[in-house]
Amino acid sequence: MRPLVTALGLIAAWEILVWLAGLPPYILPPPSRVGVVLVERFDLLIEQASWTAGEMFLGLVLGLVLGSALAVIFAASAAWRRWALPLVVVSQAIPVIAIAPLLVLWLGYGMASKVAMAALIIFFPVVSSLYDGLRRTDPGWLELARTMDASPRAVLLQIRLPAALPAFASGVRIAAAVAPIGAVIGEWVGASAGLGFLMTQSLARGQTPLAFAALTILCLLGLALYAAADRLARRLVPWHPHQGD
Template sequence: MVAALAAVAAFWQVVVWLFQPPRFILPGPIAVVSALVEQRQYLGVNASITLIEILLGLAFGALAGIIIALLVAAIPAFRHVVWPLLLVLQALPVFAIAPLLVLWFGFGLASKVVMASLIIFFPVASAFADGLQRTNRDLLDVASLTQATPLATLLLVRVPSALPSLGSGLRVAAVFAPIGAVIGEWVGSSRGLGFVMLQANARMQTETMFAALMILAALTVILRFLVDALTRRLTPWAPQT
């Protein structure tokens, strides 16, 4: 990965040297790194705010997705009544509901966390619910022979079998989480990396905007790596391909 990033940065710098575009259109990687160093305190403070929004959104969204998936598996009627409504909600464009969330929850932390949670919720709920529905039939037959209750079968057989699917949903959610936080900051905020990008774009400080994008990309990669490591540790029996 390091070699690939170095190759991209080198190609980027060569393009800037050869074509010499205006700096407000395409700054070189050296200018972006200089902006990172010179504005490290400003960028660091705003990055920490966005990181808090991402982590809270991931936690609440994943928890809501897990609960909904369990209800879908435990109560068949719930799947037929509530699940279609959730599909409709997921089909709505994120930008369409972002202004409403800012209006309802304000310009502070809450609206960004709700936005991130909504984006994260459905991948987790969908993957976990699918895993619960696809429990090995032999395991269910063994559970029925022991006269286990439906709740015991769900918690002791179906949930452990569905943990790899939950891990897949969490890995997808880890990539989507920053999107929700930044969209919320674009719609209405006075801090965060999304706010930094808007301000830099308005002032044609393109190198600052690229620096914020690089920090956001780094946060996303690190979060994805941590979630992947956690899910692998929680499901050591799951085959890795």
């Protein structure tokens, strides 16, 4: 409840600041004006938002699936660790955002380049969180499994993977937080639809209030995605104490 009051206070301060400073709406529109645009252009905003939401969601799913698969492969195979793991680590030095124009060049202005961008940007946090979790299994559990004559496969599936779920859950949260960045960057670089596209278009035409309205929807989308991921993460590890509980 209190953070909501703080947010409302900040919005009020913004309104007063614009009014006192006499700023024109194409520089900084007051929240009341943004609200009006939100209502008037609701259909347009929702249509563009559905594109962006689709890109975020598909990118998140793709990144989670590919990242988890690679983490499990690294945990299971020493050869993969030796030949490919250093490469994955070093690849983090590449600013992924710089690849966005290339993705648009290869995959076009449609959804595919944004999905790829979002998947790419969350790929490493997912790999590293799950792989870390798989590596840090309680040695006591592994020894217990050894005295029980468990095969490496059974140990991986029944002990190491479930034991890594808390680490994976934090990876999912990070992924949900950064997936929108990938989608929006992709739209800025080159797109024909989406909230990021709408923002660049309306700013270029001096329709700053519409850009702010798109930004508002984008924030809500990001929050919704994070909340969904957080719920999923909690369901994955019911035995684990959570932050804020």
